[in-house]
Amino acid sequence: MESSEVYIVTLKEAPAVHYYGEVRRFGSSEVSRGGFVSFSTFNKPRNVSTSNRSYGSYVVRYHDSLLEKVLKGESYLKLYSYNYLINGFAVLITPQQADKLSMRREVANVVLDFSVRTATTHTPEFLGLPRGAWIQDGGPDVAGEGVVIGFIDTGIDPKHPSFSDEISVNLYPVPAHYYGACEVTRDFPSGSCNRKLIGARHFAASAITRGIFNASQDYASPFDGDGHGTHTASIAAGNHGVPVIVAGHHYGNSSGMAPRAHIAVYKALYKRFGGFAADVVAAIDQAAQDGVDIVSLSITPNRRPPGLATFFNPIDMALLSAVKVGIFVVQAAGNTGPSPKSMSSFSPWIFTVGAAAHDRIYSNSLLLGNGLTITGVGLAPGTNGDSMYTLVSPIHALQSDTTDPNNMYLGECQDSSLLNQKIVQGNLLVCSYSIRFVLGLSTIKQALQTAKNVSAVGIIFYMDPYVIGFQINPTPMIMPGMIISSPIDSRTFLSYYNNSLVRDGSSNAVKKFGGVARIFGGQIANYSSSAPKVLYYSARGPDPEDGMLDNADIMKPNIIAPGNLIWGAWSSAGADSLEFKGENFAMISGTSMAAPHVAGLAALIKQKFPSLSPSAIGSALSTTASLYNKQGGPIMAQRSYSNPDSTQTPATSFDMGSGFVNATPHWTLV
Numbered sequence: 001m002e003s004s005e006v007y008i009v010t011l012k013e014a015p016a017v018h019y020y021g022e023v024r025r026f027g028s029s030e031v032s033r034g035g036f037v038s039f040s041t042f043n044k045p046r047n048v049s050t051s052n053r054s055y056g057s058y059v060v061r062y063h064d065s066l067l068e069k070v071l072k073g074e075s076y077l078k079l080y081s082y083n084y085l086i087n088g089f090a091v092l093i094t095p096q097q098a099d100k101l102s103m104r105r106e107v108a109n110v111v112l113d114f115s116v117r118t119a120t121t122h123t124p125e126f127l128g129l130p131r132g133a134w135i136q137d138g139g140p141d142v143a144g145e146g147v148v149i150g151f152i153d154t155g156i157d158p159k160h161p162s163f164s165d166e167i168s169v170n171l172y173p174v175p176a177h178y179y180g181a182c183e184v185t186r187d188f189p190s191g192s193c194n195r196k197l198i199g200a201r202h203f204a205a206s207a208i209t210r211g212i213f214n215a216s217q218d219y220a221s222p223f224d225g226d227g228h229g230t231h232t233a234s235i236a237a238g239n240h241g242v243p244v245i246v247a248g249h250h251y252g253n254s255s256g257m258a259p260r261a262h263i264a265v266y267k268a269l270y271k272r273f274g275g276f277a278a279d280v281v282a283a284i285d286q287a288a289q290d291g292v293d294i295v296s297l298s299i300t301p302n303r304r305p306p307g308l309a310t311f312f313n314p315i316d317m318a319l320l321s322a323v324k325v326g327i328f329v330v331q332a333a334g335n336t337g338p339s340p341k342s343m344s345s346f347s348p349w350i351f352t353v354g355a356a357a358h359d360r361i362y363s364n365s366l367l368l369g370n371g372l373t374i375t376g377v378g379l380a381p382g383t384n385g386d387s388m389y390t391l392v393s394p395i396h397a398l399q400s401d402t403t404d405p406n407n408m409y410l411g412e413c414q415d416s417s418l419l420n421q422k423i424v425q426g427n428l429l430v431c432s433y434s435i436r437f438v439l440g441l442s443t444i445k446q447a448l449q450t451a452k453n454v455s456a457v458g459i460i461f462y463m464d465p466y467v468i469g470f471q472i473n474p475t476p477m478i479m480p481g482m483i484i485s486s487p488i489d490s491r492t493f494l495s496y497y498n499n500s501l502v503r504d505g506s507s508n509a510v511k512k513f514g515g516v517a518r519i520f521g522g523q524i525a526n527y528s529s530s531a532p533k534v535l536y537y538s539a540r541g542p543d544p545e546d547g548m549l550d551n552a553d554i555m556k557p558n559i560i561a562p563g564n565l566i567w568g569a570w571s572s573a574g575a576d577s578l579e580f581k582g583e584n585f586a587m588i589s590g591t592s593m594a595a596p597h598v599a600g601l602a603a604l605i606k607q608k609f610p611s612l613s614p615s616a617i618g619s620a621l622s623t624t625a626s627l628y629n630k631q632g633g634p635i636m637a638q639r640s641y642s643n644p645d646s647t648q649t650p651a652t653s654f655d656m657g658s659g660f661v662n663a664t665p666h667w668t669l670v
Contacts, residue, residue: 002094006079006113006206006278008314010088011066011106016056017084017288017325059083067091070100079205080282084289085321086314090278092209111314113206115302117274118154118228119332119344119592140240144258146610147603148178148198149237150292151596152283152299153229155222155267156200157571158192160230160584162238162254163263165195172260174198180264180290185221192222196239199264199290206278207270218270219573226271227574231588232298234569236596237261237603244567244585246379247476249523254567254585257600257663258607264292269299271575277301277315284318288327293606295322296599297331298592300344316347323349328606328614330599332591333557334539338639340654342539343556351602351618352556354539355563355594356532356660359630362474362565364482364522366460368496369515376484379587380458380477382521383428389457390427391497391515397423397454408434412442416453425455428517430497433472433483434464443578444475444483451479458519462490471536471641473565473589475579480519531630532660534637534651535564536644538591541654558618558657559625560635563594601663625659635660 060081067078067089077092090113093101102110156163165172172195180199184190193200200222207213219225238256245251266283269275280299287295301313319329333354334344345352364378369388383389394410399420409415413431429451436442444461451459458480463472465487472485484490500514541556570577570586580586598621605617612620629635637651638644 002096004076004092004094006090006092006209006276007098007101007110008088008090008113008278008281009101009110010086010108010314010317012108013059013087013106015083015085015087015321016053016059017321019055056083059087063089066104066106070104071097077209079209079278082281082285082318085285085318086281088314090206090281109312113276113278114313115274115276116269116280116299116315117302118226118269119298119300119334119590119595140255140259142260143240144237144256144261144600144603144607146175146262147258147294147606148175148262148264148292149258149294149296149599149603150199150264150266150287150290151229151233151236152266152268152280152287152295152297153232154226154269154271155202155219155224155229155571156197156233156263156265157224157230157569157573158188158197158200158222159572160234160569161242162234162256162569163194163197164239165197172196175262175291178262178264178291180287180292183222185223187219187223188221196263197265198262200267201265201283201286202267203279203282203286204268204270205282206276207273210276212273213270214272218272222265222267223573224267224571225573225575226269227571227577227580227586228269228298228588228592229265229267230571230574231566231568231586232296232592232596233263233265235566235593236296236600237263238569242569246580246583246585247478249379249381249476251379251523251525251567251585254569257597258603261600261603261607264290274302275299277313281314281318284315284322288322288325292327294328294330294599294602295319296596297329298590298595300332300334316350319347320349323614326613328602328617330595330602332595335537335590335592337538337540338536338637338641340540341542343541344539346554346556348554351598351614351621352558352657353591353595353598354557354560354656355535355537355589355591356560356635356656357535357564358562359527359531360525360565361527362522362525365520366482367518367520368493369500369517370496372492372496374484374489374493376482376486376489377472377474378477378482378522379474380479380481380519380522383458383480383519386518388516388518390513391430391460391500391517392424392427392456392513393430393497394419394424396501396510396513408436409442412436413447413450413459414442416450419450419454421454424451426457427513428480428519429454429456429459431459431461432464433461433467435467438467440578444477445579445581448477448479448481451481460484460493460517460519462493463487465490471644474522474587476583480521482519482522530636532560532562532635533629533648534560534635534655535589536638536641537589538563538594538655541657555653555657559598559621559659559661560656561594561597561661563591563597564589566593568593598661601661604663621661622658624662625657626662627659
């Protein structure tokens with residue numbers, strides 16, 4: 001017996017958003033009488049009329065009728081009816097039943113549901129907003145007012161100050177064109193929405209039918225149990241002037257690109273398993289019905305959608321319809337670079353955003369007893385004054401000789417009970433940063449707790465040689481600390497440490513720790529970095545080979561924007577980054593962070609020119625983009641994971657599209 005799977009079925013007849021007329025009843029049947037919007041009327045503000053809604057209801061009933069007719073007497077489960085942007089439905093059926101549906105003349109295509117994933121602040125200043133678009137039109141207190149940005153993501157933490165409506169002393173009405181709702185659940189109680197966060201829904205039917213959805217872990221509500229959705233929403237439209245305090249240190253104040261814009265959340269992705277196209281399409285369809293002006297997607301398919309020409313997968317077709325009716329769609333390019341043809345957002349009607357570095361970096365350094373300075377990362381304070389502190393590895397500070405010195409948890413400083421506090425107390429603990437940290441099996445936080453438990457004054461991580469090509473982001477630390485992010489520097493550090501040990505001649509036991517070091521601290525930002533530049537992980541064009549178009553050279557990405565080391569709001573239950581768990585803000589990198597920068601800037605254009613079409617907004621962003629870095633030279637593109645700066649060359653259009661987004665020009669109609 002064939003097992004059932006989720007399929008997305010699209011019909012040939014147009015959806016409700018393109019329909020005008022009426023649905024009349026004749027006897028026991030319904031017939032639509034009217035017409036469909038012509039291409040000449042696309043890109044104009046839409047109006048969800050009574051005829052739209054009536055036709056939408058007719059479409060839903062037609063879906064039920066078609067399924068009953070084709071699969072009469074058979075078992076199936078319809079998950080969604082898509083009636084607004086596309087005419088279709090998601091249904092749990094067998095492959096044989098899918099074949100039956102595909103043979104119907106009413107059906108345009110039948111595609112197996114596919115999985116999607118997330119693509120994972122100083123940037124307003126770097127983009128020039130305070131002296132550019134903000135100041136020209138009234139400042140941050142009105143920037144983006146009246147514009148609704150819809151986020152298809154992992155949800156939102158409604159209690160975060162970045163989404164409060166109490167921060168404004170002025171009237172802050174919900175835009176009249178928005179018709180969305182706010183789901184009320186135990187995790188998302190009444191009052192979660194306000195005049196800032198004006199809509200919130202969640203979609204999980206496809207995940208539930210697969211048996212992988214766990215309501216207690218995945219939150220059957222719009223609440224963000226991951227952190228990603230909260231982060232992206234704050235980048236685009238978070239409130240202005242919210243203090244960024246992490247591990248007790250103040251890193252400045254945060255602001256979204258359009259801090260006065262409204263936020264509508266459509267949760268369709270989840271921490272444990274990602275998401276599925278059937279749920280994402282339902283979220284997009286609902287966002288359009290609700291009246292959002294901009295859709296921001298920091299999500300991409302896990303792989304090329306099966307069975308169809310690239311452009312005709314259900315997500316992209318729903319987005320095509322959204323663009324046609326006036327919604328500006330922004331999508332992350334994907335984190336699969338730097339290879340050519342690695343783009344995950346490939347359709348020409350979507351505004352695709354790649355990731356670039358901005359000019360703020362956080363670096364740390366330590367001075368060794370031999371006078372050598374080694375750099376690394378770590379949002380940590382430095383050691384006191386000019387004092388040098390003794391270096392002690394946990395494998396040389398065992399509580400007893402019964403512990404295996406090769407135990408990975410020992411070397412990674414994950415268990416303080418194995419250590420002799422008398423040996424470590426007052427010294428710098430030296431730990432191995434292995435692949436287990438990358439996988440989340442070991443954590444910086446646990447190592448810091450170990451160091452605290454044995455009264456170490458600080459902690460130093462050296463890179464395990466098996467962690468090759470992995471870039472370490474700055475990590476918050478509650479005590480002096482640093483991660484040596486270079487394998488070469490790690491070997492230099494270990495050589496100094498081992499050569500400084502004084503051992504017993506007969507037993508080879510360590511008699512004295514001779515290595516000493518001083519940590520300078522990495523909580524102060526440095527703004528001298530050459531920027532912008534295309535990051536190694538940012539996906540590149542041209543488009544993938546397609547069955548319809550032979551190696552289509554459509555320019556992708558459309559533009560690049562800040563995506564590296566971005567401060568943003570973090571969910572109170574956010575688990576996507578273990579090192580920021582429990583914090584109110586997190587520093588994350590990825591094209592996921594670049595896309596909402598552009599969504600927020602698009603909101604500023606939409607606010608100033610409400611009648612502009614999505615194409616015109618995209619044109620305004622593209623034609624004002626910069627081709628030069630802050631030193632006046634060409635924008636560079638990193639070409640490899642390992643030592644990316646040593647392999648960079650001038651960026652091409654398939655690395656950066658039209659260039660780096662620019663918020664300083666005074667946008668005008670021409």
